[in-house]
Each structure stands twice: as structure tokens, then as C-alpha cells.
Amino acid sequence: MQYAHDKKLIHRDIKPENMLFDQRNTVVLSDFGIALLAQSSHSLSTQEVAGTAAYMAPEQFQGKPRRASDQYALGVVVYEWLSGALPFHGSFSEMASQHLFVPPPPLRQKVPAISLDVEQVVLKALEKDPLRRFESVQAFAAALELAFQRIPSFQDAPSSEVIPPSELPLSGGRIGALLPTQLPSPTNVVTPSSQYLPPTFGTIPVHTPDVSFPFIKEPVPSEKSQTLGPLQRRISRRAVVMGLGGLVGVSVVGSGITWLARSQRSQESSRVATSTAEARTTVTSATDVYARAVATSGVMFGFDAEHTHANPYERILNPTTVSGLTKRWAYQAGNGINSSPAVVGGVAYVGSQDHNLYAIDAISGVKKWAYQTENIIYSSPAVVGGVVYIGSLDGNLYAIDAVSGTKKWTYQTGNGIYSSPTVADGVVYASSADRSLYAIDAVSGVKKWVYQTDSYITSSPAVADGVVYVGSYDKSLYAIDVASGIKKWAYQTGDHIDFSSPTVVGGVIYVGSQDHNLYAIEVVSGVKKWAYQTRSYIDSSPAVADGVVYIGSVKDHSLYAIDAASGSLKWTYQTGGDIESSPTIAGGVVYISSRDGSLYAIDAASGSLKWTYQTGNIIDSCPAVADGMVYVGSQDHNLYAFYLPDRPS
Numbered sequence: 001m002q003y004a005h006d007k008k009l010i011h012r013d014i015k016p017e018n019m020l021f022d023q024r025n026t027v028v029l030s031d032f033g034i035a036l037l038a039q040s041s042h043s044l045s046t047q048e049v050a051g052t053a054a055y056m057a058p059e060q061f062q063g064k065p066r067r068a069s070d071q072y073a074l075g076v077v078v079y080e081w082l083s084g085a086l087p088f089h090g091s092f093s094e095m096a097s098q099h100l101f102v103p104p105p106p107l108r109q110k111v112p113a114i115s116l117d118v119e120q121v122v123l124k125a126l127e128k129d130p131l132r133r134f135e136s137v138q139a140f141a142a143a144l145e146l147a148f149q150r151i152p153s154f155q156d157a158p159s160s161e162v163i164p165p166s167e168l169p170l171s172g173g174r175i176g177a178l179l180p181t182q183l184p185s186p187t188n189v190v191t192p193s194s195q196y197l198p199p200t201f202g203t204i205p206v207h208t209p210d211v212s213f214p215f216i217k218e219p220v221p222s223e224k225s226q227t228l229g230p231l232q233r234r235i236s237r238r239a240v241v242m243g244l245g246g247l248v249g250v251s252v253v254g255s256g257i258t259w260l261a262r263s264q265r266s267q268e269s270s271r272v273a274t275s276t277a278e279a280r281t282t283v284t285s286a287t288d289v290y291a292r293a294v295a296t297s298g299v300m301f302g303f304d305a306e307h308t309h310a311n312p313y314e315r316i317l318n319p320t321t322v323s324g325l326t327k328r329w330a331y332q333a334g335n336g337i338n339s340s341p342a343v344v345g346g347v348a349y350v351g352s353q354d355h356n357l358y359a360i361d362a363i364s365g366v367k368k369w370a371y372q373t374e375n376i377i378y379s380s381p382a383v384v385g386g387v388v389y390i391g392s393l394d395g396n397l398y399a400i401d402a403v404s405g406t407k408k409w410t411y412q413t414g415n416g417i418y419s420s421p422t423v424a425d426g427v428v429y430a431s432s433a434d435r436s437l438y439a440i441d442a443v444s445g446v447k448k449w450v451y452q453t454d455s456y457i458t459s460s461p462a463v464a465d466g467v468v469y470v471g472s473y474d475k476s477l478y479a480i481d482v483a484s485g486i487k488k489w490a491y492q493t494g495d496h497i498d499f500s501s502p503t504v505v506g507g508v509i510y511v512g513s514q515d516h517n518l519y520a521i522e523v524v525s526g527v528k529k530w531a532y533q534t535r536s537y538i539d540s541s542p543a544v545a546d547g548v549v550y551i552g553s554v555k556d557h558s559l560y561a562i563d564a565a566s567g568s569l570k571w572t573y574q575t576g577g578d579i580e581s582s583p584t585i586a587g588g589v590v591y592i593s594s595r596d597g598s599l600y601a602i603d604a605a606s607g608s609l610k611w612t613y614q615t616g617n618i619i620d621s622c623p624a625v626a627d628g629m630v631y632v633g634s635q636d637h638n639l640y641a642f643y644l645p646d647r648p649s
Contacts, residue, residue: 001029001074002138005067010036012065014073015055016080036065053095054086058128061096068130071137075125078144082122083110093375097393097416100128101433101456103473103496109555117147289313290627294344298384301340301420301622302541302582306504307462309543309550309622314586316628316647319603322589323611325630326645329365330638333358337633339390340380340420340581340622347402348624348631349388350639351377357390357398358639359405362629365641369405373398380420380460380622382428384442389428391417397430397438399445409445413438415456419501424463427482429470431457437470437478439485449485453478460501460541462509467523469509471497477511477519479526489526493519499580501541503549508564510549512538518551518560520567530567534560541582541622543590545604550590552579559583559592559600561607571607575600577618586625591632593619599632599640615640 004011011018011032018031034051051060057072059065080086087104088095104126107119121143127133134140290313302309317325334354341350347368348360353376359368374394381390387408388400393416399408414434421430427448428440433456439448459471467488468480473496479488494515502511508529509521514537520529540552548570549562557577561570577596584591589610590602595618601611616636623632630642 001070002136002141004029004032004035005070005137008037010065010067011070011073012036012051012060013055014070014077015052016077019077053092053099054088056095056099057130058100059130061100066130067137068133071125071133071140072127072130074137074140075122075133078122079104079107079126082114082118083107085110087126094393097433101415103128115147118144121147289315291345294383298382298423299342299344299626300382300384300422301342301380301460302462302501302503302543303584305422305424305463307422307460307501307541308503308505308545309541309582309584310545311584311586311625312545314625314628316587316644317589317625317630318587319589319605319610321644322587322601324644324646325601325611325613325642327613328363328629328641328643330640331358331360331365331367332637333639334637335376336617336635336637337639338378338620338635339633341624341631341633341639342381342383342388343624343626343629343631344383345402348639348641349381349383349390349402350621350631350633351379351381351390351392352633352637353377355392357381357388357400359388359402360639362626362631362641371398371400371405371407375416378418382421382423384423387442389421389423389430389442391419391421391430391432393417395432395434397421397428397440397445399428399442411438411440411445411447418458418499419460422461422463422468424482429461429463429468429482431459431461431470433458435472437461437468437480439468439482451478451480451485451487455496458499459497459511462502462504464504464523469502469504469511469523471500471502471511471513473498475513477502477509477521479509479523491519491521491526491528493517495537498537499539499541500551501582503542503544505544505564510542510544510551510564512540512542512551512553514538516553518542518549518562520549520564532560532562532567532569534558539580543583543585545585548604550583550585550592550604552581552583552592554578554580557594559590559602559607561590561604573600573602573607573609580620582622584623584625591623591625591630593621593623593632595619597634597636599623599630599642601630613640613642 012034019027020030022028055073055076057069060069088098107114107122125133125140293313303311333352336353337350339351341348343362346362348362351357355375356370356372358370361368373392376393379391381388383402386402388402391397395413395415397411401408413432416433419431421428423442426442428442431437435453435456437451441448453472454474455472457470457472461468461470466482468482471477475496476490476492478490481488493513496514498514500512502509507523509523512518516537517531517533519531522529534553536553536555538553542549542551544564547564549564552559557575559573563570575594577594579594581593585604588604590604593599597617597619598612598614603610615634618635621633623630628644628647633639
């Protein structure tokens with residue numbers, strides 16, 4: 001490759017399929033069919049976009065390939081060799097978006113035995129800006145060789161996330177020989193209910209791309225859901241991928257969790273009958289109170305504009321009655337559901353990866369209407385004043401009539417919208433992967449102002465007392481004046497703020513970070529009150545009720561209950577898989593979904609399990625609770641609704 005670059009050739013299609021072995025087992029580069037002649041060391045502008053999307057550099061998608069683009073592609077190949085998985089996957093447009101704006105998941109999250117030195121070399125080759133990569137592909141190769149001369153030590157990886165695999169993706173050759181194949185026996189491994197046997201592709205064994213937790217395998221996706229799209233960490237951390245030595249996993253923990261819930265239900269059956277009867281007397285009043293509340297202020301991701309994730313109007317479900325929940329219906333969309341449902345006026349609204357916003361009758365599960373956008377919807381709807389607001393990866397913020405499903409207006413941002421809009425005082429606040437936070441007039445769709453951060457935004461904005469708060473991948477939590485769009489302050493955490501959206505309660509903002517910390521920040525000054533460190537990175541958004549902050553952590557599989565005033569731990573509950581969703585609190589119960597395919601109901605005071613239900617696939621959707629019913633979306637394409645069978649209709 002360096003020889004080709006010295007001859008001013010840009011290959012443009014570096015990938016394993018174009019690497020061949022000669023008779024001496026030397027790797028040679030083949031297929032220069034779409035190669036271009038570079039005129040300088042700078043990019044070559046061309047109208048043609050060519051290459052293989054999984055390996056293409058950001059500038060190549062923009063029609064501006066350069067020699068550093070081949071280095072980026074080689075970086076993807078090395079990433080795949082080491083982890084058994086591509087960093088990104090999906091359709092051409094989905095991968096383009098990821099390569100352009102989304103950092104690849106760190107290698108050591110997939111294979112903790114890889115040294116920090118090796119990881120840093122590979123990630124440097126995968127820099128979005130070609131000027132920040134190595135000066136040449138030869139320099140990349142030399143740096144990688146030097147990094148491999150140091151055998152990785154186990155102290156390099158966080159102890160809480162190191163659970164060794166039985167073998168690594170590479171077991172032979174120069175690279176594989178330098179990686180240890182036997183690691184110390186862990187002390188915190190959960191024994192699976194059955195021995196996991198990896199599937200095979202031809203005669204080649206297929207290994208797990210995420211070996212941090214080999215005893216938990218992701219459910220097998222349906223044929224339609226295998227292209228899950230961008231940000232499936234919610235990009236690649238969340239992906240079930242088939243790369244070079246990729247894996248389609250299987251669940252091994254769901255049956256045990258379900259048995260536990262059934263056991264607890266049988267123990268509490270007498271109390272359920274009594275409390276359900278008591279609940280009948282409060283059905284009408286509770287329903288009316290909830291209806292009046294959402295009619296006044298609307299309902300959105302996190303329940304309200306402050307993102308408390310707490311429904312204070314729930315009077316039917318509580319720690320005693322919740323064990324009687326039963327599936328009422330499941331509505332199947334055309335693809336997986338990451339969006340979190342919003343329930344108002346007897347209708348559940350939710351977005352889908354099939355590009356549609358659905359309106360489903362909340363009681364019967366019958367579709368009322370569907371509005372199709374131009375790309376995947378990860379955003380959760382906000383329903384205010386008879387209008388549904390939602391973002392799409394097509395870059396548009398949509399305003400849809402809640403009754404008819406007809407479009408009122410759209411506003412085009414500079415890139416895909418992964419976060420959820422927040423509506424307050426006639427203004428819609430929406431963040432975009434173009435690094436910007438937008439304030440849009442809710443009636444006209446006209447922009448009031450835009451504030452640009454230093455990196456892309458997937459966090460959803462929260463609004464309280466004339467200030468909008470949002471996290472950015474530039475590691476900062478921003479406080480922006482709602483009237484002027486001027487920054488009041490910014491607090492920098494130790495790592496990126498990804499999907500964790502801020503929650504504002506009692507003059508304090510709570511937000512999670514990729515540095516494993518939950519932060520409590522003073523709203524006035526932007527000064528930290530406290531930080532609580534979990535055992536893994538946080539994509540979950542905090543929920544706050546009765547002086548307690550609840551938040552999920554990804555790789556340690558745990559839901560945490562933290563005292564809101566002191567930052568001290570009250571309890572933790574460990575689920576069976578990664579937690580990417582956010583908890584919801586209603587009636588003294590915390591509802592949380594997990595990537596083991598389960599929805600959990602946890603007693604908010606004690607942290608004890610009260611009920612669980614396993615769907616057919618991963619759950620990244622956050623549950624919604626309204627009028628004694630619980631709603632959640634799943635990657636098995638279904639929106640689920642649960643109710644108490646003894647409740648009067």
C-alpha cells in the first residue's frame with residue numbers, strides 16, 4: 001500500500017476481500033479497479049463516491065478521497081481482525097452517517113485483553129479528520145508493530161469489565177501470538193444456564209465480538225432486524241453483527257429471570273387480589289388526573305420537559321399490584337423499535353427503524369395511523385397541544401397532527417437527529433448530529449436560534465426555569481438561555497456525554513457520562529455537587545423521584561439508586577444484560593429494560609424485583625407508564641402493552 005501511495009495511487013477499496021496470499025504466504029493487495037491518481041498529498045475532488053461502505057473513510061463518502069483514506073480503511077480492517085467485528089454496520093446511508101460522525105467503539109470494550117497502546121494506534125488511524133491520522137500508512141504499520149512489542153498486561157483494562165474469553169479472535173500468526181489466550185480466572189462470573197456453543201460459518205469458528213461478558217449473549221435478531229442502523233451501541237456497541245469472525249448470539253439468562261418473577265408472583269398472589277380490588281376505586285380519578293396533566297403540558301421522553309422520568313399520577317400500579325401485569329397486546333412494526341413510546345389521549349405514539357411514526361390505540365393495540373419519514377427513527381415523540389414532534393435520521397424535525405397523522409411542518413437540520421425533542425412554552429428544542437441545539441417555534445416551524453457545540457449531540461435537551469440543558473460528545477454539559485440561545489455555562493465531565501440526557505429537579509441537573517460517572521451539577525453556577533462512579537459507562541438517562549436518582553450502567557448490567565442529596569448509594573439491582581435504556585418511575589416502582597430482552601419492575605424503595613417480562617429480542621426503548629398500563633418497544637419489531645387483567649375496563 002505504501003508503494004502504491006508513493007506512486008500517487010489511491011486504492012479506494014481496501015478490505016479483506018482484496019488481500020490475497022501468494023505462494024509464499026505473503027499478503028498482497030489486489031483489485032485496483034477503482035484506484036485514482038492523486039495530484040498532491042491533499043484530497044482529490046471527484047463527483048463519484050466509490051468503495052465498500054463498511055471500510056470507507058469519512059472524506060471518501062464526500063467524494064474527496066486521499067491516500068489517508070486508504071489508511072482509514074486499513075484501520076477498519078485491523079479493528080475487524082482484532083475484535084471479530086466491524087466498527088459500523090447498516091445500509092449505505094447509515095454507515096455513511098456513522099463513519100462521518102460517530103467514533104468507533106473502543107477496542108478494549110470488545111476485547112479487554114488488547115493493550116491500550118494497540119487500541120490508541122488503531123483509533124488514531126480511524127480519526128475522522130485525515131490530518132489527524134498517521135502521516136503515512138507505513139507510519140501506521142510501524143506504530144502498530146511497536147505497540148504489539150509490549151505484551152498487554154491485565155492491569156490495562158478496568159477490572160470490573162474484564163471477564164476473559166476462552167480464546168481470542170486471533171489465535172495464530174504474528175498478531176495472535178502476541179495476545180494472551182489464557183487470562184486469570186475471574187471472581188465475579190455468573191455461570192450460564194447452559195454451555196454456549198459458538199455457531200460456525202463454513203468450517204471457521206465464529207467468535208463473539210464482545211467478549212467482556214461471554215456468559216450473556218444477545219438474542220438472535222430476526223432476518224429483518226439484522227441491519228439495525230446507526231448508533232447501535234446504539235450504533236455499534238448495541239449491534240448484533242456478522243463481520244470477519246462475527247457472532248449472532250443467543251440468550252442464556254431469560255428463563256432464569258422469568259422463573260424468579262413467577263416465583264415472586266406466586267408468593268404475593270393473595271396481596272395482589274386485595275390491592276387490585278382497592279385499585280378499582282381509584283381507576284377513574286387516577287386516569288382523569290393523568291389525562292388532565294398531559295393535556296396541559298404534554299408528554300415526552302422523560303415524561304416532562306425536565307426529564308424527571310417520573311409519572312406522579314400513577315395510582316393503579318404499585319409494588320404490590322405490579323406483579324399481576326400481563327401482556328395485553330403487541331403491535332408489530334416493520335422493524336425494530338428503539339424509540340420510547342409517549343402515551344396521551346388514549347393513544348401510544350412511537351417511532352420505528354422502518355422509518356414510520358406510529359399512532360396505536362393504547363387499549364386495543366390497533367393502529368390509528370402511520371406517518372413515514374425518509375429514514376430510521378430513533379427519536380422518541382413529544383406530544384403537546386395535539387401535535388406530535390419527532391426527529392429522524394433524515395435530519396428532519398417533524399410536526400405531525402396527533403389525530404390525523406398529517407404533516408404540519410418539517411425543519412431540516414444539518415444531520416441526523418438521534419435524540420428526542422423537548423417542548424416548552426411554545427418552543428421545540430431539538431439536538432442534531434451536526435453538533436447543534438435548535439430552538440424551533442412549535443406552531444410555525446421557524447427557527448428562533450441555534451447553538452453549536454464542539455461535537456455531535458445525541459443527548460436530548462431538558463428545559464427548566466428559562467434554561468435548556470444538553471450534553472455533547474465534546475464531554476460538556478451545556479446550559480443555554482432559552483430566550484437568546486446564549487451559553488450561561490458549560491461543565492466538562494471526564495468523557496463524552498452520549499445518550500444520557502440531563503434531568504433537572506430541585507435546582508440540580510443530573511447526567512451520566514462515558515467516564516462511568518453520574519454527575520449532580522448546580523443549575524445556577526454549573527458547579528459539581530457530587531459524582532457517583534458506576535462500574536461501566538452510562539448511556540442511560542437519570543430518573544429522579546422522592547429524593548433518589550435512578551440510573552442504569554451499560555456493561556455492569558446494573559440499575560443504581562443514589563441519594564440525590566449526598567450522592568451515596570442506596571441499592572443496586574443487576575439485570576441480565578447491558579442497560580442502554582433509561583428508567584421510568586411510577587407508583588413506587590422503577591421500570592427498566594435491558595439488552596437481555598427483558599423488562600423489569602423493581603421496588604423503588606428496596607431494590608427488589610417485583611415482575612419481569614422477556615420479549616423476543618433486545619430492548620433499548622425506555623418504558624412508559626400511563627393509566628395502569630406499561631408500554632415498551634423491542635428489537636423484535638413489537639410495541640408491547642401490559643395491564644392488570646382484574647382492572648375494570
